[in-house]
Amino acid sequence: xxxxxxxxxARNWERGRAPLRRTLIFWMMALLLGTAAPPAVSQITWLNxxxxxxxNVSSASGxxxxxxxxxxxxxxxxxxxxxxxxxxxxxxxxxxTRSLTFGASGRHxxxxxxxxxxxxxxxxxxxxxxxxRPKSSAYAVGLxxxxxxxxxxxxxxxxxxxxxxxxxxxxxQALFSFHxxxxxxxxxxxxxxxxxxxxxxxxxxxxxxxxxxxxxxIDMAGEYFTRWNMVTEDFxxxxxxxxxxxxxxxxxxxxxVKRRLLESASSQAEWRFGLSFGRVHDPHADKRYxxxxxxxxxxxxxxxxSTGIPDPLGWAPLLTDEFRTxxxxxxxxxxxxVGTDGVSKRGYTxxxxxxxxxxxxxxxxxxxxxxxxxRAEAEVHARVRLLDEDGVPVGRDEVFQASASRGLGxxxxxxxxxxxxxxxxxxxRNDLRRKAARKLAxxxxxxxxxxxxxxxxx
Numbered sequence: 001x002x003x004x005x006x007x008x009x010a011r012n013w014e015r016g017r018a019p020l021r022r023t024l025i026f027w028m029m030a031l032l033l034g035t036a037a038p039p040a041v042s043q044i045t046w047l048n049x050x051x052x053x054x055x056n057v058s059s060a061s062g063x064x065x066x067x068x069x070x071x072x073x074x075x076x077x078x079x080x081x082x083x084x085x086x087x088x089x090x091x092x093x094x095x096x097t098r099s100l101t102f103g104a105s106g107r108h109x110x111x112x113x114x115x116x117x118x119x120x121x122x123x124x125x126x127x128x129x130x131x132x133r134p135k136s137s138a139y140a141v142g143l144x145x146x147x148x149x150x151x152x153x154x155x156x157x158x159x160x161x162x163x164x165x166x167x168x169x170x171x172x173q174a175l176f177s178f179h180x181x182x183x184x185x186x187x188x189x190x191x192x193x194x195x196x197x198x199x200x201x202x203x204x205x206x207x208x209x210x211x212x213x214x215x216x217x218i219d220m221a222g223e224y225f226t227r228w229n230m231v232t233e234d235f236x237x238x239x240x241x242x243x244x245x246x247x248x249x250x251x252x253x254x255x256x257v258k259r260r261l262l263e264s265a266s267s268q269a270e271w272r273f274g275l276s277f278g279r280v281h282d283p284h285a286d287k288r289y290x291x292x293x294x295x296x297x298x299x300x301x302x303x304x305x306s307t308g309i310p311d312p313l314g315w316a317p318l319l320t321d322e323f324r325t326x327x328x329x330x331x332x333x334x335x336x337x338v339g340t341d342g343v344s345k346r347g348y349t350x351x352x353x354x355x356x357x358x359x360x361x362x363x364x365x366x367x368x369x370x371x372x373x374x375r376a377e378a379e380v381h382a383r384v385r386l387l388d389e390d391g392v393p394v395g396r397d398e399v400f401q402a403s404a405s406r407g408l409g410x411x412x413x414x415x416x417x418x419x420x421x422x423x424x425x426x427x428x429r430n431d432l433r434r435k436a437a438r439k440l441a442x443x444x445x446x447x448x449x450x451x452x453x454x455x456x457x458x
């Protein structure tokens with residue numbers, strides 16, 4: 001397409017997006033603020049766990065393994081029935097695997113109702129989120145089981161709210177998401193199984209994320225969440241909208257407002273203010289969706305993967321295959337296209353040499369007459385040299401290593417506690433080699449694309 005026509009199309013597209021932004025913002029504000037009639041009384045009670053990715057609604061994506069996210073938020077609820085309740089909410093997330101995220105949350109509450117005052121902890125929540133996205137797909141599914149532990153303050157008197165349900169409550173949400181780098185749509189049908197003689201609830205939630213949709217890099221999200229009492233057949237519903245801005249060093253700022261629907265007594269909206277640290281945008285956790293680039297793309301050519309040791313088990317082909325399936329990376333706003341087809345393009349070159357590899361090694365726990373728990377292990381080391389467009393080395397050669405392990409079963413009170421002579425099946429060795437090669441490719445690419453991004457973004 002001619003350059004002038006490209007510029008014309010780009011201008012028309014930007015002009016067309018501006019009314020679309022204003023229209024979506026208007027309708028989301030109307031949905032939220034239009035709930036003032038009839039006015040609300042109090043927000044959804046303690047069984048409504050506010051530890052989702054928006055508020056109650058979660059996306060079918062999570063953190064990369066080893067990544068941590070911390071979130072601290074503060075909200076104020078005001079109403080005639082319960083007076084003012086100040087919530088301090090704490091949320092911790094940790095990426096266990098590529099498809100499993102662990103989370104824990106707790107809260108501290110303060111209530112003031114006329115002359116009455118109460119201060120103490122609320123219940124704590126634990127959850128696991130399993131998520132799966134087909135390769136090169138915008139759709140994802142997941143499952144999120146949760147448990148509420150009664151750690152809240154139990155002192156009660158007329159006019160003061162209970163800060164605990166006094167029993168364990170369980171919830172299960174199904175997660176369905178459609179996500180691109182700009183838009184996220186999430187649906188969460190679920191069920192709450194309460195302890196004691198309390199009724200069960202069916203739940204449903206829908207949320208919309210708009211990433212970098214507003215100027216100044218501000219994200220916007222809206223949510224509708226409802227639960228249905230299976231005994232009284234009553235609905236309790238909330239709408240919520242928030243604005244999110246990434247700051248620096250992984251810190252992010254968030255503010256939002258929540259309203260309860262279909263109530264007869266009057267109350268004000270609940271305002272929230274939060275600060276988070278860690279991974280900000282979950283849709284980029286698996287690197288399939290990257291933010292818009294800020295700089296021209298560059299090429300990273302991997303001419304070959306050599307070995308300085310005998311390689312009868314095929315470490316070099318495994319590592320080459322992992323690089324071949326990578327395709328595109330991005331660091332500091334610089335797209336990096338990884339090529340392994342033998343055709344060198346103008347750009348950077350990476351030479352890789354495997355210098356040490358081992359599989360079939362056995363470790364684990366060995367306690368004579370008590371426990372025998374062997375683990376098969378694989379480990380690989382590679383020396384990497386990065387060259388710029390003129391063939392000049394960028395920094396010194398670096399040595400990277402990666403490992404993988406897998407349990408081979410456990411025995412209590414074994415007659416023989418020797419694990420060094422354990423025979424590792426061939427299928428286990430092949431699987432560990434593949435996992436170790438995949439981890440090594442990820443470590444090498446993450447480090448070198450970061451170096452390239454820093455150089456090209458200056």
